[in-house]
Amino acid sequence: MSSPVLFAEGLRKRFGGYYALDGFDLSVPAGTVCGLLGPNGAGKTTVLRILSTLMRPDGGRATVNGFDVARQAAEVRNHIGMIGQQSTVDDILTGRENLALWGRLYHLSAANARRRADELLEQFGLTAAGSKQVKHYSGGMRRRLDLASSFITAPSVMFLDEPTAGLDPRNRIEMWSAVRALALGGTTVLLTTQLLDEADQLADQIVLMDGGREIASGTPDELKARTGGDWIDVTVRNIAEIPAAAGVMARTAGGRLQTTPAENRVSAAVTNRQHALTDVTRALHAAGIDAEDVTLRRATLDEVFLLLTGQDLEGEEAS
Amino acid sequence: MNGFVEALADGAVVAKRNLIKVKRVPDLIVFATLSPIMFVLLFAYVFGSAIEIPGMNYREFLMAGIFAQTVVFGATITGTGLAEDMQKGIIDRFRSLPMARSAVLIGRTTSDLLNNVIVIVVMSVTGLIVGWRIHSSFLEALAGFGVMLLFAYAISWGMAVVGLAVRSPEVVNNASFIVIFPLTFIANTFVGTTNLPGPLKAFAEWNPISAVTQAARELFGNTSPGFPAPDVWPLRHPVLASVLWSLVILAVFIPLAIRQYRKAVSR
Numbered sequence: 089m090s091s092p093v094l095f096a097e098g099l100r101k102r103f104g105g106y107y108a109l110d111g112f113d114l115s116v117p118a119g120t121v122c123g124l125l126g127p128n129g130a131g132k133t134t135v136l137r138i139l140s141t142l143m144r145p146d147g148g149r150a151t152v153n154g155f156d157v158a159r160q161a162a163e164v165r166n167h168i169g170m171i172g173q174q175s176t177v178d179d180i181l182t183g184r185e186n187l188a189l190w191g192r193l194y195h196l197s198a199a200n201a202r203r204r205a206d207e208l209l210e211q212f213g214l215t216a217a218g219s220k221q222v223k224h225y226s227g228g229m230r231r232r233l234d235l236a237s238s239f240i241t242a243p244s245v246m247f248l249d250e251p252t253a254g255l256d257p258r259n260r261i262e263m264w265s266a267v268r269a270l271a272l273g274g275t276t277v278l279l280t281t282q283l284l285d286e287a288d289q290l291a292d293q294i295v296l297m298d299g300g301r302e303i304a305s306g307t308p309d310e311l312k313a314r315t316g317g318d319w320i321d322v323t324v325r326n327i328a329e330i331p332a333a334a335g336v337m338a339r340t341a342g343g344r345l346q347t348t349p350a351e352n353r354v355s356a357a358v359t360n361r362q363h364a365l366t367d368v369t370r371a372l373h374a375a376g377i378d379a380e381d382v383t384l385r386r387a388t389l390d391e392v393f394l395l396l397t398g399q400d401l402e403g404e405e406a407s
Numbered sequence: 408m409n410g411f412v413e414a415l416a417d418g419a420v421v422a423k424r425n426l427i428k429v430k431r432v433p434d435l436i437v438f439a440t441l442s443p444i445m446f447v448l449l450f451a452y453v454f455g456s457a458i459e460i461p462g463m464n465y466r467e468f469l470m471a472g473i474f475a476q477t478v479v480f481g482a483t484i485t486g487t488g489l490a491e492d493m494q495k496g497i498i499d500r501f502r503s504l505p506m507a508r509s510a511v512l513i514g515r516t517t518s519d520l521l522n523n524v525i526v527i528v529v530m531s532v533t534g535l536i537v538g539w540r541i542h543s544s545f546l547e548a549l550a551g552f553g554v555m556l557l558f559a560y561a562i563s564w565g566m567a568v569v570g571l572a573v574r575s576p577e578v579v580n581n582a583s584f585i586v587i588f589p590l591t592f593i594a595n596t597f598v599g600t601t602n603l604p605g606p607l608k609a610f611a612e613w614n615p616i617s618a619v620t621q622a623a624r625e626l627f628g629n630t631s632p633g634f635p636a637p638d639v640w641p642l643r644h645p646v647l648a649s650v651l652w653s654l655v656i657l658a659v660f661i662p663l664a665i666r667q668y669r670k671a672v673s674r
C-alpha cells in the first residue's frame with residue numbers, strides 16, 4: 089500500500105494548562121473519506137487546524153502528501169482546501185462573484201477565475217443561483233458554495249469542519265452527495281462531525297475522539313462490531329414492565345444491557361444472532377410481559393461511543 | 408521582490424472585496440460621512456460663534472481639525488473589519504491559501520484608505536459650503552490631504568494589530584472610541600492649545616494629531632499671523648513631524664500586524 093496522504097503521530101496541542109490534543113494519531117489513505125467523530129471539545133477542529141497549517145502543534149508531527157505541516161507549510165497549502173465550521177462566503181456578493189474572487193486569490197487570471205467559477209457552479213449544482221446574492225441562498229447552497237470556493241484548484245485533500253452543522257435533512261443529504269462526489273473524483277477528505285449518521289454515511293474510516301485522543305477507529309462496520317455487533321430492542325407497553333423485561337433479556341440475549349425509560353425500551357447486545365429473536369420473544373411471553381415491539385438491529389455508533397467512554401455523544405453520563 | 412509584487416496583487420483582490428461591500432452596503436460610508444458633516448455644522452454654527460481665533464474666521468481654523476479627527480476615526484474600521492473577518496473565520500480561510508501573509512493586511516488598509524478619501528471629499532464640499540476656503544496652491548492643498556491620509560494609513564496598521572488581537576468588532580469599536588476620542592480633542596483640532604492647563608498643554612503640543620492638524624492648516628493656508636503655532640518643535644515643523652510620526656507608527660505596527668496575523672487564532 090502507498091503511504092498515507094494524511095498522517096499524524098503523537099500530536100499535542102496545549103491551551104493554557106489544558107491539552108486539547110493529547111497524543112493524537114491519524115493515517116488516511118488517498119482517495120478515502122475519514123470522519124472525525126466526537127462530542128463538543130473533543131479536539132476535532134484542532135486536528136483540522138493543525139493539518140491545514142493554521143496552527144502549530146506543540147508536540148508530535150503531521151504530514152500532508154508527505155509535506156510536514158510545520159516545516160513545509162507553504163507546500164501543504166498548495167495541496168489543500170478547507171471549509172471551516174462557519175461559512176466564509178460573502179453575503180452581498182453573488183455566488184459567481186464569490187468564486188471568482190477566491191479564484192483570483194489562488195492566482196488565476198481574471199478570465200480564468202470567471203471560467204473556473206462557472207465550472208464550479210455547475211459541479212456543485214449552483215448554476216441557477218450563480219447570479220444571486222448569497223444572502224438569498226439556503227443554508228445548504230451556502231455550504232456547497234463554501235465547498236466550491238475551497239475547491240478552486242481541485243486540491244487533492246479537503247478538510248471539512250462540520251460541513252452540515254445547522255442544515256436541515258434535505259440540505260444535509262445534498263451536501264453529503266457533494267462530498268461523496270469529491271471522494272469519487274479522487275480527493276482525500278477529512279471531515280469532522282458530531283452526527284453519527286453522517287460519519288456512518290460518508291466515511292470509509294471513522295476516528296472516534298474524546299478528550300484530545302482517539303478512542304477507537306475503523307470502518308463503520310468494524311466499530312459497530314465492537315459492541316458485540318447486533319442489538320435487540322424491546323419496547324414494552326407499560327413502563328413498569330421495564331425491570332422485568334430487563335431481567336428476561338439479561339438471561340436470554342447474553343450481552344450488555346441498556347434501558348431507555350423515556351421510550352419504554354430495553355436494549356441488549358446479542359451474542360447469538362441466529363436464535364436471539366425467537367429466544368427473547370419466547371422468554372418475554374413466558375414471563376407474561378406484553379411487548380409492543382421486538383426488533384433486531386446493528387449497533388449504532390452512539391452505542392459504540394457509550395461503550396468506550398461511558399458517555400453518549402451529547403456528553404451526558406449514562407445512567 | 409517577486410513575493411512583494413504578488414502580495415500587492417493579492418492585496419488588491421482583498422481590497423476589491425472590501426470595496427464591493429462598501430458599494431453594495433453604502434450605509435457604512437453614509438454614516439462615516441454623516442457624522443463629520445454633522446460635526447462641521449455643529450462646530451461651525453454652535454461653537455463657531457463662541458470660539459475666537461485672532462485674525463481669522465473660526466470655520467477656516469476648524470476644518471483641518473475636523474479632517475484630522477475624521478480620518479483617524481476612519482482608520483479604526485481597519486480594526487473592526489479585521490475583527491469581523493476573524494470572528495467569521497474568513498481570516499482562517501485566507502491563511503490556508505498559498506498567499507503572502509501581508510496580502511490581507513495590505514488589502515484591508517488600502518480599502519480603508521480609499522474610504523477615507525471618499526469621506527474627505529464629502530467633507531471638503533460641506534466645508535466649502537459653510538465658508539471654508541483654501542488659500543494656498545493646488546499642490547499645497549493636495550499635500551495637506553496627503554499628510555492626513557498618510558497618518559490615517561499608519562493608524563490603520565495600528566488598528567489592524569488591535570483588531571486581530573481583540574477579535575470582537577464591538578469591543579474594537581468601543582475601545583478605539585475611548586482612546587481616540589480624547590486623543591483628537593486634547594489637541595489643537597478645535598481650539599488653540601495655549602490656554603490649556605499645564606500637563607494637557609504639553610500633551611496637546613506633542614500629540615501627533617496636533618502636528619497633522621497644524622500641517623494641514625499650513626498647507627491649506629488656514630493660518631493667521633495673529634495666531635502663531637506654539638513654540639514647540641512638532642508644531643513649528645508640522646509637516647516633517649507628521650511624516651515622521653507616520654513613518655514611525657508604520658515601522659512599528661506593520662511587523663507587529665503581520666506577526667499577529669500569522670499567529671491569529673480565531674475562536
Ligand SMILES: Nc1ncnc2c1ncn2[C@@H]1O[C@H](COP(=O)(O)OP(=O)(O)OP(=O)(O)O)[C@@H](O)[C@H]1O
Pocket residue numbers: 103107108126127128129130131132133134135173282672673674
Ligand atoms: N484558541 C483556543 N484557546 C483556548 N482553548 C481552545 C482554543 N481552541 C480550542 N480550545 C479548547 O480545546 C478543546 C478542543 O477544541 P476543538 O475546537 O478542537 O473541539 P471540537 O471537537 O472541534 O469541538 P466542537 O464540536 O465544539 O467544534 C476545547 O476544550 C476548546 O475549548
Ligand SMILES: [Mg+2]
Pocket residue numbers: 132133134173249
Ligand atoms: Mg469544532
